[in-house]
Amino acid sequence: MSERVNRQAVPLHEHERLRPMRMRLWWIAISPTVWAIHFLASYITAAIWCEKMMAGNLRPLQFSVAIYTAIALPAIGWVGWASYRNFRRGDPPVPYDFDDPTDRTHFLGFTAFLLSVLSVVATLFTALVFVLIGSCD
Amino acid sequence: MNDPRAKRLLKAWETPKGWRYWSAVNNSEVGLWYTLTAFAFFLFGGVLALIMRVQLALPDNHWLTPDQYNQIFTMHGSVMMFLFAVPILEAISIMLLPEMLGSRDLPFPRLSAYGYWCFLIGGVFVCASLFFGVGPRGGWFMYPPMTTEYQEGIGPDIWLLGLSFIEIASIAAAVELIVGVLKCRPPGMRLNLIPLYAWYILVVAVMILFAFPPLIAGDLLMELERAMDWPFFDVERGGDPMLWQHLFWIFGHPEVYIVFLPSIALVAMIIPTFARTPMAGYGWIVLAAVGTGFLSFGLWVHHMFTTGLPGISIGIFSAASQAVAIPTGVQIFCFIATLLVGRVQRKVCLKFVLAGLATFIIGGLTGVMVAIAPFDYQAHDTYFIVGHLHYVLIGGTIFPIVAGFYYYYPFVTGKRLSERLGNIAFWLMLIGFNVAFFPMHLAGLTGMPRRVHTFPGGMGFELPNLISSIGAFGLGAGFVVLLWDVFRPKGNHPYVPRNVWNAGTLEWSGQVPDHPWGIRSIPIIETRYPLWEQENLMAEIDAGQFYLADAEEGRRETLVTSAVDAELIQCLRVPGPSFLPFWAAVFTGGVFIFSTYHWWMLAGCCSVLSFATIVTWMWTGTAEIPEKETKPVGLGQSLPLYVSGPAAVGWWAMFITMLGDMTAFISLVFGYFFYWTVHEDFPPAHWNGEPVVGAGSLWPLVSVGLGAVAWFAVVMARRWNHNDFILGFYASSSLAVAAALASGVALVWGPYSNGMDPTVHVYSSTTGVLVLWSFVHLILGATMLLYCMARRLFGKMDAEHDADIVNVTLAWHFLLLTVAITGSVLALFPWVA
Ligand SMILES: [Cu+2]
Numbered sequence: 001m002s003e004r005v006n007r008q009a010v011p012l013h014e015h016e017r018l019r020p021m022r023m024r025l026w027w028i029a030i031s032p033t034v035w036a037i038h039f040l041a042s043y044i045t046a047a048i049w050c051e052k053m054m055a056g057n058l059r060p061l062q063f064s065v066a067i068y069t070a071i072a073l074p075a076i077g078w079v080g081w082a083s084y085r086n087f088r089r090g091d092p093p094v095p096y097d098f099d100d101p102t103d104r105t106h107f108l109g110f111t112a113f114l115l116s117v118l119s120v121v122a123t124l125f126t127a128l129v130f131v132l133i134g135s136c137d
Numbered sequence: 138m139n140d141p142r143a144k145r146l147l148k149a150w151e152t153p154k155g156w157r158y159w160s161a162v163n164n165s166e167v168g169l170w171y172t173l174t175a176f177a178f179f180l181f182g183g184v185l186a187l188i189m190r191v192q193l194a195l196p197d198n199h200w201l202t203p204d205q206y207n208q209i210f211t212m213h214g215s216v217m218m219f220l221f222a223v224p225i226l227e228a229i230s231i232m233l234l235p236e237m238l239g240s241r242d243l244p245f246p247r248l249s250a251y252g253y254w255c256f257l258i259g260g261v262f263v264c265a266s267l268f269f270g271v272g273p274r275g276g277w278f279m280y281p282p283m284t285t286e287y288q289e290g291i292g293p294d295i296w297l298l299g300l301s302f303i304e305i306a307s308i309a310a311a312v313e314l315i316v317g318v319l320k321c322r323p324p325g326m327r328l329n330l331i332p333l334y335a336w337y338i339l340v341v342a343v344m345i346l347f348a349f350p351p352l353i354a355g356d357l358l359m360e361l362e363r364a365m366d367w368p369f370f371d372v373e374r375g376g377d378p379m380l381w382q383h384l385f386w387i388f389g390h391p392e393v394y395i396v397f398l399p400s401i402a403l404v405a406m407i408i409p410t411f412a413r414t415p416m417a418g419y420g421w422i423v424l425a426a427v428g429t430g431f432l433s434f435g436l437w438v439h440h441m442f443t444t445g446l447p448g449i450s451i452g453i454f455s456a457a458s459q460a461v462a463i464p465t466g467v468q469i470f471c472f473i474a475t476l477l478v479g480r481v482q483r484k485v486c487l488k489f490v491l492a493g494l495a496t497f498i499i500g501g502l503t504g505v506m507v508a509i510a511p512f513d514y515q516a517h518d519t520y521f522i523v524g525h526l527h528y529v530l531i532g533g534t535i536f537p538i539v540a541g542f543y544y545y546y547p548f549v550t551g552k553r554l555s556e557r558l559g560n561i562a563f564w565l566m567l568i569g570f571n572v573a574f575f576p577m578h579l580a581g582l583t584g585m586p587r588r589v590h591t592f593p594g595g596m597g598f599e600l601p602n603l604i605s606s607i608g609a610f611g612l613g614a615g616f617v618v619l620l621w622d623v624f625r626p627k628g629n630h631p632y633v634p635r636n637v638w639n640a641g642t643l644e645w646s647g648q649v650p651d652h653p654w655g656i657r658s659i660p661i662i663e664t665r666y667p668l669w670e671q672e673n674l675m676a677e678i679d680a681g682q683f684y685l686a687d688a689e690e691g692r693r694e695t696l697v698t699s700a701v702d703a704e705l706i707q708c709l710r711v712p713g714p715s716f717l718p719f720w721a722a723v724f725t726g727g728v729f730i731f732s733t734y735h736w737w738m739l740a741g742c743c744s745v746l747s748f749a750t751i752v753t754w755m756w757t758g759t760a761e762i763p764e765k766e767t768k769p770v771g772l773g774q775s776l777p778l779y780v781s782g783p784a785a786v787g788w789w790a791m792f793i794t795m796l797g798d799m800t801a802f803i804s805l806v807f808g809y810f811f812y813w814t815v816h817e818d819f820p821p822a823h824w825n826g827e828p829v830v831g832a833g834s835l836w837p838l839v840s841v842g843l844g845a846v847a848w849f850a851v852v853m854a855r856r857w858n859h860n861d862f863i864l865g866f867y868a869s870s871s872l873a874v875a876a877a878l879a880s881g882v883a884l885v886w887g888p889y890s891n892g893m894d895p896t897v898h899v900y901s902s903t904t905g906v907l908v909l910w911s912f913v914h915l916i917l918g919a920t921m922l923l924y925c926m927a928r929r930l931f932g933k934m935d936a937e938h939d940a941d942i943v944n945v946t947l948a949w950h951f952l953l954l955t956v957a958i959t960g961s962v963l964a965l966f967p968w969v970a
Contacts, residue, residue: 024701025319025328025700028427029427029431032427032428032432033431035431035432035435036431036434036435039435039453039457039565042453043450043453043454046449046450046453047447047450047814048874049452050447051447051814051815058449059970061449062482074790078531079326081207081212083819091814099558106329107328107329107419107420108328110420111420111423111424111427113418113682114424114428115424115427118424118428118432118463118464121460122432122435122460123458125456125457127457128456129452129455129456130449133448133452135449136447136448136449
């Protein structure tokens with residue numbers, strides 16, 4: 001019984017040394033949270049602009065959403081890139097689907113990477129609306 | 138069973154007998170009651186649906202009056218959503234999750250029991266209103282001003298108070314399930330090894346935590362309008378019914394995923410078993426669950442496309458509605474891939490899974506159609522939507538749950554459901570469902586509106602409606618067959634073999650018939666499908682070779698592990714049977730039910746009794762100082778019996794509860810700013826000739842200052858308690874109590890001294906609701922401190938065993954935030970605006 005515990009402990013130790021950063025559960029939530037903030041900021045800005053300014057001119061609104069996007073995309077990109085590097089450590093094959101107990105950083109890195117890709121797509125979707133729709137009505 | 142250790146363990150986990158059976162709090166009993174009750178409500182909602190289909194079978198039918206019909210369709214929607222869809226998934230999770238995680242019980246068994254009794258009492262109360270002809274009539278979304286100005290009677294109050302009560306029970310279950318997944322896993326079960334079911338439930342429970350509070354906030358606003366005439370939704374006094382729609386759908390869209398994801402979680406357990414292979418793309422499915430959870434909060438406005446919002450807002454939400462199709466698609470591809478690589482066994486259970494997926498895909502496609510705003514303008518409020526949402530909900534939720542019934546029936550009873558009857562039920566349901574709901578799309582496209590009690594002949598509605606009604610009875614017949622199979626006596630049927638489906642996950646390790654101990658000994662987990670991949674696991678579990686194989690002190694115990702790596706932290710003693718949760722629920726129910734009828738005296742008595750019961754429950758059942766610091770739990774390990782701070786389950790529960798509480802508060806603040814955006818000048822100086830006043834600037838800021846003093850005193854009280862500086866602890870706690878009360882008084886004094894009348898204009902009433910919210914929270918904060926002082930006085934808390942004050946300090950961080958936001962918004966925003 002105790003042998004089993006040890007078997008598990010040794011490779012884990014090796015792996016810990018390879019980690020560039022401490023991977024925690026909340027790591028996977030960062031990219032979608034950035035999407036959510038970008039989404040809310042865009043929505044609120046648009047709602048206030050359309051209610052309060054009443055103007056046909058949407059340039060300032062589009063400009064602010066462009067700024068939000070210029071902040072959000074690199075942030076998500078950075079998380080995605082860091083996660084990808086974390087995940088590629090030790091070169092696991094893609095598509096990655098193992099359940100090695102020592103593998104949880106790979107797993108968290110991989111999932112965070114996928115979520116970053118999804119968040120980039122969703123953020124671009126939001127931003128595109130402001131490119132395509134030119135009026136409040 | 139000759140092992141004396143096993144005998145002691147069994148004794149500790151014994152289910153109470155006779156009438157005391159109802160004092161049980163163990164997850165297997167509570168989960169079972171919960172499931173059966175939710176299923177009973179489902180049948181009730183189903184009967185209501187059939188009554189509606191009878192009414193709509195023929196044109197110009199006057200079998201039901203419009204009023205009866207309105208009550209019935211409102212109840213059908215409300216029952217299915219609030220009394221079936223959400224509760225059954227919590228019920229199933231309470232029953233299954235601990236077994237999947239090899240845990241003895243969830244961390245707060247009495248909280249589960251309390252949630253169950255609240256659910257039962259509230260549900261019966263809401264349903265019963267129909268039999269007295271006073272049921273709510275406003276649709277399951279209760280849009281004002283219809284429900285605030287144009288409907289007499291107490292129907293809306295029953296809906297608001299009865300369902301708020303149940304929503305609180307749902308949040309309690311969410312807290313339980315989050316802490317269960319994160320902290321009560323078996324050692325070694327790292328995040329990348331937990332059963333997919335647990336991932337989904339984690340996501341869903343977090344969603345409940347952020348989705349239900351906005352609705353509770355909305356309920357509070359509407360009830361204040363109905364009971365006290367505070368004009369939140371009254372346009373004539375500056376209110377706006379759109380705020381309700383926002384709050385309702387911020388809840389309402391995630392709700393769709395809250396009921397959908399746990400059903401998919403069942404699918405994710407069933408498919409690998411019948412495909413005889415591990416699920417393909419574990420990480421991808423986690424991506425899908427987490428991604429859907431997030432994106433589903435960005436969809437709420439797609440229920441409001443026709444309310445005249447700016448085109449650009451509609452565009453944003455339309456885009457997000459398309460984006461959510463990506464993760465949903467990913468998980469369905471993973472399921473299909475697993476079925477393709479595996480050697481599939483054709484069982485009824487799997488047929489329901491496949492039917493569910495196919496139906497859901499159809500409903501998803503019509504969903505993408507209505508997510509495109511121009512199409513939605515056409516289809517809005519027609520039967521097309523009714524068809525769409527039933528494809529989504531029956532395909533996405535009900536078929537998988539029926540599959541779950543077939544799959545987990547042997548787990549619960551040790552017997553199995555009949556494949557032959559199952560096939561009959563399957564074909565009846567599948568054909569009946571499509572015959573019932575497909576024609577609704579056509580009726581809708583022809584122009585038939587929703588929520589009408591009858592329709593005229595000669596407009597092309599007759600045929601689709603008649604077909605729908607026939608189909609509905611086919612679907613109903615399928616459920617009757619299922620019901621018969623589930624409840625017919627099976628005394629002479631043989632028990633199934635152990636692990637009857639040859640599944641790979643831990644919940645199937647139990648013996649048949651099973652013992653109430655959850656699991657004989659808590660194993661070390663190294664794989665995702667331990668029963669397939671870890672040799673001899675069952676034999677070693679049975680032999681008690683792992684953790685907690687004994688209950689030397691006769692106490693119920695389970696293991697607490699760390700959130701990511703599942704390393705051992707604590708041996709947690711969980712409370713046993715008790716009637717306290719039952720009485721607490723009865724009294725809390727009394728508060729809500731008597732308030733509906735405005736019987737304030739009785740409601741007041743009940744709130745005192747419920748407070749007393751809950752304090753007794755906390756006092757006797759939580760943060761107990763153990764007789765020794767550590768105990769051996771097996772395999773040469775010794776673990777502490779008492780833990781405080783972020784490692785403890787109580788700390789997590791407090792943190793999670795306060796997150797939900799904050800979400801409700803932020804929703805109220807959102808309301809304040811919402812009114813600012815819709816008004817030219819907010820706050821207005823006069824309205825209808827009367828002056829509009831708020832809280833002023835001085836007193837709210839004084840309140841923030843006093844709140845900060847109280848918070849600081851709380852932090853010092855925790856530190857001095859830890860340093861065993863007893864006098865400092867009491868002095869600092871007393872100061873905190875005094876400052877908290879003073880802060881509350883200052884907050885109320887502002888509007889009071891200004892002569893604010895909350896009924897004049899919505900500015901005054903939003904000010905009023907923020908003041909009320911913070912005031913109640915300050916009183917609560919003071920009460921918690923008095924509780925800690927009493928604990929210390931009676932030796933139930935000391936320098937080492939300080940969980941009470943640590944958790945109260947955590948709550949106070951949130952309280953300070955609440956008071957600071959309230960005070961500064963009230964004091965400063967009128968200047969900015
Ligand atoms: Cu929706």
